[in-house]
Amino acid sequence: MNMGKRAVNEMLDRFDLRLLRELQRDGRLTNNELSERIALSASQCSRRRARLEAEGFIRGYQAMLDRERLGLELLVVISVTLATHNRDNAQRFARLVNDLPEVLEAYSLTGEMDYHLKVVVRGLSDLSRFVNEVLLPHDSVQHVKTAIVLNTLKQAAPLPIG
Secondary structure (H helix, E strand, O other): OOOOHHHHHHHOOHHHHHHHHHHHHOOOOOHHHHHHHHOOOHHHHHHHHHHHHHOOOOOOOOOOOOOOOOOOOEEEEEEEEEOOOOHHHHHHHHHHHHOOOOEEEEEEOOOOOOEEEEEEEOOHHHHHHHHHHHHOOOOOEEEEEEEEOOOOOOOOOOOOOO
16 A cells, blocks of 8 residues: 555554554564553553554564574575566566575566565575576576675664654
8 A cells, every 4th residue: 555644644643653663673562561662551552553553554573583593694686687578477587586485575676677686595505506596597587697795784674754
């Protein structure tokens, strides 16, 4: 759902925005803890949280795992150009990407490359296998360019709300 700033501001008051900011920082906060931070009762926080979830402002909660501790040493940005630019080819590529657990995020772009993929793998041999045995042989893919991330400067930042 795409809505302008005015529509969002009419739906969300300052308490909703404070609640969202706090939950972005720590999604495990209880309603009692939220109530202390935003100056509402725990029952009000519970009702507001439930409404924000039901209306899709809160899409879910998840743990942030340490990829390196889990043996996923390489973070890679892969740029992909499609072989042909039509709806069927784009849908084939989208199905491929959605079925690949190594792909954390995928973006359709304007400009020179058609897609950017954020991918994690254990090492260079896994990256080589991923590119040469998964991406390049796929009918929808024409060209692949990889860039290994050297340092992460910022990741999973909270959305700038309110």
